[in-house]
Amino acid sequence: MTSQPFTVRSVQAFCYRYPLSTPVVTSFGKMLDRPAVFVRVEDTDGNAGWGEIWSNFPSVGAEHRMRLVNEVLAPATCGRTVSAPEEIFEALTQGAAVLALQSGEPGPFAQAIAGIDLAIWDLFARRRKLPLWRLLGGNGKTIRVYASGINPTGSRQVAEAAIKRGHRALKLKIGFELATDRANLASLRDLVGDGVLAADANQGWSLARALEIAPHLREFDLAWLEEPIRADRPWREWQELRENVGIPLAAGENIASRAGFEQALGDNVLRVVQPDIAKWGGLSMCLGIARDILASGKTFCPHYLGGGIGLLASAHLLAGIGGDGLLEVDSNDNVLRDRLCGPLIDVTNGTVTLGDEPGSGIEPDLSPIEQYRTA
Incomplete structure (x- = not known):
C-alpha cells in the first residue's frame, strides 16, 4: 500500500492519568487510575496522525513508554521519507532490536513502536483523504461492540449501566472465588438474556485449576473463556484445555510475535483471537494477522482497554476487516477514552457506526484533559 512519499517532521508522545473512584480489578492486580500515552506524528506538509501506546501495567509504565518515544524512537523517525505506512514499523523494529534486547525491554519498545505505527497509518489515511476503515479494505462502517472490564464487585450495577448505554454484550472478569464468579455470571446472564456473555480469567489459573473450574461455568453459555491460563504456557496445555473445558477459548492480547499468532491459528484450540494493536504490531502487523484470523475460520475480536485514540483505531481495523467479531469497550469511567x-x-x-472523515475521523483536542497530563 503506497502513496506519494512524505517526510516525517515530528513525533511526540503525551502521557495522562485519569484517577478511578473504583479500581479496575484483575486476577493479578488492580489499576488505581487509567493511563494513556498518545502519539502525534506530523509530516513536512503539516498533516498529522494520532496513535496510542498500551500502558496499563506496571503502574509506573506509562511515563516510561512516553520517554521511549520522545527520547529514543522520535529521533530515529524524524526526517524519514515514507512511501508505505509499514516502512516506519519495520525500520524502528529492526533499528531498536539490539537496544530492546540489551535493556531487557522488548515489550515496552514494541508497545511504543505500535503507537507510532498507528499514528503513521492515521496520517497515511488522512493524506489519501480516506477513512481508515475504508483504507483497510472495509465495505461497511457499523460494527458490534461489547462492554468489558466488569469487576467482581458491583458487577450487576456496572452491567446494567452498560445495557442502558446501548450495549447488548458483556464480559465479566473472573478468576476469584468460584462462588463469587458463578454468582456474577448468573446475574449477568439473567441481565443480558440470550445475548453474548464472555468471561476473562486474566491468566489467573494453572492448567489443573482451569480444568477443575470449567465444568462449573458451562451452564452460563459463555461465548468464550479468555486466558484461563498464562499466555506463555506450553501449547499442549492449551490443547488439553480445548479438549476438556467445553467452552470456546480466547486469547491474543499477550501474543507478541507473528510466530505466536501462526501457532494460535494453526489448530482449533482458540475460537476467538484478540490481538491488541496498541500493545504489539500496530496496524502494520495486525492487519495481516486479522485477515489470517478470518481465513482460519476463527473470530477476530480486537482486544483493547485504554484511551480513545487506540480504541478508535481498533474499531477502524475491525470495520476494515469485517467478519462477525466484536470490539471491546471498557465499561469503566474514563474521560481519556x-x-x-x-x-x-x-x-x-x-453497535457503533464510524464516520466517513479521513483517517480516524477525529481531530483530537487534548485541552479538555490537560489536568490529567503527567508528562
Whole structure:
C-alpha cells in the first residue's frame, strides 16, 4: 500500500492519568487510575496522525513508554521519507532490536513502536483523504461492540449501566472465588438474556485449576473463556484445555510475535483471537494477522482497554476487516477514552457506526484533559 512519499517532521508522545473512584480489578492486580500515552506524528506538509501506546501495567509504565518515544524512537523517525505506512514499523523494529534486547525491554519498545505505527497509518489515511476503515479494505462502517472490564464487585450495577448505554454484550472478569464468579455470571446472564456473555480469567489459573473450574461455568453459555491460563504456557496445555473445558477459548492480547499468532491459528484450540494493536504490531502487523484470523475460520475480536485514540483505531481495523467479531469497550469511567473516541461514545443496540472523515475521523483536542497530563 503506497502513496506519494512524505517526510516525517515530528513525533511526540503525551502521557495522562485519569484517577478511578473504583479500581479496575484483575486476577493479578488492580489499576488505581487509567493511563494513556498518545502519539502525534506530523509530516513536512503539516498533516498529522494520532496513535496510542498500551500502558496499563506496571503502574509506573506509562511515563516510561512516553520517554521511549520522545527520547529514543522520535529521533530515529524524524526526517524519514515514507512511501508505505509499514516502512516506519519495520525500520524502528529492526533499528531498536539490539537496544530492546540489551535493556531487557522488548515489550515496552514494541508497545511504543505500535503507537507510532498507528499514528503513521492515521496520517497515511488522512493524506489519501480516506477513512481508515475504508483504507483497510472495509465495505461497511457499523460494527458490534461489547462492554468489558466488569469487576467482581458491583458487577450487576456496572452491567446494567452498560445495557442502558446501548450495549447488548458483556464480559465479566473472573478468576476469584468460584462462588463469587458463578454468582456474577448468573446475574449477568439473567441481565443480558440470550445475548453474548464472555468471561476473562486474566491468566489467573494453572492448567489443573482451569480444568477443575470449567465444568462449573458451562451452564452460563459463555461465548468464550479468555486466558484461563498464562499466555506463555506450553501449547499442549492449551490443547488439553480445548479438549476438556467445553467452552470456546480466547486469547491474543499477550501474543507478541507473528510466530505466536501462526501457532494460535494453526489448530482449533482458540475460537476467538484478540490481538491488541496498541500493545504489539500496530496496524502494520495486525492487519495481516486479522485477515489470517478470518481465513482460519476463527473470530477476530480486537482486544483493547485504554484511551480513545487506540480504541478508535481498533474499531477502524475491525470495520476494515469485517467478519462477525466484536470490539471491546471498557465499561469503566474514563474521560481519556470518552473525550477522544468520536462516534464510539454512541452505542445503539450493541453497535457503533464510524464516520466517513479521513483517517480516524477525529481531530483530537487534548485541552479538555490537560489536568490529567503527567508528562
